[in-house]
Amino acid sequence: MSDHDVLVLRKGTHGIPVEEYADALRTRLPDSDVTLARTPEAEREEIEDARIVTGMVLDEELLDRAQNMELFACAYAGVGHLPLDRLREHGVTVTNASGVHGPNMGEHVLGNILTFTRRFNEGFRRQRRNEWRHYKAHELHDGTVTVVGLGAIGQAVVERLEGFDVETIGVRYTPEKGGPTDEVIGFDDDALHGALARTDYLVLACPLTDETRGLIGSEEFVTLPPEAVLVNVARGPVVDTDDLLTALRSGWIRGAALDVTDPEPLPRDHPLWDLGNVQITPHHAGHTPDYYERLADIVAGNVRQIAETGEYDGLENEVSL
Missing domain, CATH: 3.40.50.720 (NAD(P)-binding Rossmann-like Domain)
Structure with missing residues (x-):
């Protein structure tokens, strides 16, 4: 050569x-x-x-x-x-x-958000049962979306949220660099928890590092509003799985869309499969x-x-x- x-x-x-x-x-x-x-x-x-x-x-x-x-x-x-x-x-x-991965993962995240906003998963369940019965939904309008990680994927997510009239918060290692979100913060606990307390959708699009491993655990789930939804397209270990299960079962958050899990692949007998407020895809967002x-x-x-x-x-x- x-x-x-x-x-x-x-x-x-x-x-x-x-x-x-x-x-x-x-x-x-x-x-x-x-x-x-x-x-x-x-x-x-x-x-x-x-x-x-x-x-x-x-x-x-x-x-x-x-x-x-x-x-x-x-x-x-x-x-x-x-x-x-x-x-x-x-x-x-x-x-x-x-x-x-920017375009496809941005679309995947937006699809997850809209699914939980309009509760399409509930609509699918009722369609399978041939059941014409109304159910309550939500609005994304005037909500707050926090995106952890403002690399190519995080930026693609923010770009695709334009036009939905939402407030966006970006979390990155160097907040002084700014970003496409309405507000940019760092990873220090006070700033992060302050953002989580007003977050409707928490999107994880960050790499797995020593700083992000276990970033979202019990303290964070309790801090999020009970109507908040977690969307994880980062890596499974960014979230403490046991704490996630507790949060979902206890109503600390409304639901979770998981493209990545810990462990991964998710074992067939894992309790996450059977929770009605969880949407799981098999590490597919990158396709x-x-x-x-x-x-x-x-x-x-x-x-x-x-x-x-x-x-x-x-x-x-x-x-x-």
């Missing part, structure tokens, strides 16, 4: 063949040789000379064979599963897929048929920049190691 050709590793995502990712890169990089390593043996052989590698995962054994790799373009937004210390030791630049197209836009743009400048610094979505 030449300096600016691209090696695609074999693991795909969302049930979409990884060949579609390789084809999307070839369309955007007609002057580059985009090679898809479709077997473990091909990965071991091709990575030895590859300078630009992209894929979902990269284990240490494969990394040790990558003698010339300068860039690993991770095809996931999160990079916690990668051997980051070893990549840093090897001097490899790492980028991620931040921004790829989009346009995943590889959006990812290829980012990776191809970086490959072109490298070809023009010869530099592997200052790339889009570069991860600080």
